Amino acid sequence: MNIALLGYGRMGQTIEQIAIKRGHNIVLKVDKDDKDYDITKADVAIDFSIPNVAFNNISNCLNNNVPVISGTTGWLENYDNAVALCKEKKGAFIYASNYSLGVNIFFELNKTLAKMMSTLKQYNVSMEEIHHTKKLDAPSGTAISLANDIIEFNTNFKAWELDSTKEEATIPIVAKRIEDVPGTHTVNYESEVDTITIEHIAHNRQGFALGAVIAAEWIVGKTGVFTMNDVLNIG
Numbered sequence: 596m597n598i599a600l601l602g603y604g605r606m607g608q609t610i611e612q613i614a615i616k617r618g619h620n621i622v623l624k625v626d627k628d629d630k631d632y633d634i635t636k637a638d639v640a641i642d643f644s645i646p647n648v649a650f651n652n653i654s655n656c657l658n659n660n661v662p663v664i665s666g667t668t669g670w671l672e673n674y675d676n677a678v679a680l681c682k683e684k685k686g687a688f689i690y691a692s693n694y695s696l697g698v699n700i701f702f703e704l705n706k707t708l709a710k711m712m713s714t715l716k717q718y719n720v721s722m723e724e725i726h727h728t729k730k731l732d733a734p735s736g737t738a739i740s741l742a743n744d745i746i747e748f749n750t751n752f753k754a755w756e757l758d759s760t761k762e763e764a765t766i767p768i769v770a771k772r773i774e775d776v777p778g779t780h781t782v783n784y785e786s787e788v789d790t791i792t793i794e795h796i797a798h799n800r801q802g803f804a805l806g807a808v809i810a811a812e813w814i815v816g817k818t819g820v821f822t823m824n825d826v827l828n829i830g
């Protein structure tokens with residue numbers, strides 16, 4: 596498969612290594628100053644760039660009939676526009692806030708726990724995410740996915756907020772930035788008598804990158820807007 600990498604930073608470079616090991620060719624590497632590139636020479640594009648260019652990169656792929664795997668976080672105000680463009684162009688598109696198998700299992704665990712806690716009003720939920728100091732967005736895309744799933748599956752919570760909150764029905768998310776941390780996410784349910792914690796700790800970026808390459812292999816030849824649950828057949 597011929598792959599275009601939109602964004603050639605920490606993730607782009609890790610994806611390149613894994614894609615080559617799995618027998619693919621990297622035909623395009625696009626970074627900040629690469630403006631006039633021909634996306635049509637790729638069978639599939641993988642975007643891990645920066646929040647304010649992600650939607651433009653995705654649109655360029657969809658307008659040129661190139662399936663696109665979107666991993667960049669912090670651009671979701673344009674997600675519905677990406678979905679609409681994908682449908683209009685009969686293209687193929689996946690966004691996932693986290694491509695690792697472990698986090699996608701963690702997402703399911705979080706939904707199940709949220710459902711179980713729905714009737715137990717004595718528990719307050721809070722979340723923490725820790726990432727490296729170069730991260731541009733906060734809270735992380737993964738933390739937003741976790742919080743939205745809690746809101747969907749637990750009627751006690753209606754919204755999330757960065758840092759602390761006085762609203763009982765609002766989930767506080769604390770975002771910490773510590774040198775070299777690839778990504779840690781924690782969900783806590785706390786009552787007066789105990790605390791229940793679930794946590795995912797990424798040890799490196801390999802899991803995110805492998806998941807993105809698997810998603811790229813899966814999407815070629817398909818039409819539609821998909822999620823990692825479709826790729827991994829879970830959920």
Ligand SMILES: NC(=O)C1=CN([C@@H]2O[C@H](COP(=O)(O)OP(=O)(O)OC[C@H]3O[C@@H](n4cnc5c(N)ncnc54)[C@H](OP(=O)(O)O)[C@@H]3O)[C@@H](O)[C@H]2O)C=CC1
Pocket residue numbers: 601602603604605606607625626627628643644645646648652665666667668669691692693694695803
């Ligand atoms: N969904 C998931 O599983 C994961 C998502 N992420 C997300 O992926 C994104 C990238 O992370 P990471 O690789 O660590 O970040 P990096 O900062 O290492 O890489 C981003 C790259 O994008 C480049 N870039 C800037 N402008 C453009 C442009 N117009 N077109 C294409 N590329 C451009 C940057 O170039 P320059 O440095 O020259 O500006 C940089 O090389 C983040 O949003 C992060 O949150 C990260 C890990 C997992």
Ligand SMILES: O=C(O)C1=N[C@H](C(=O)O)C[C@H](O)C1
Pocket residue numbers: 668692693726727730731734735736737738777778779
């Ligand atoms: O920026 C990162 O590094 C990561 N970003 C994603 C996010 O915002 O959730 C996924 C992972 O946690 C690493």
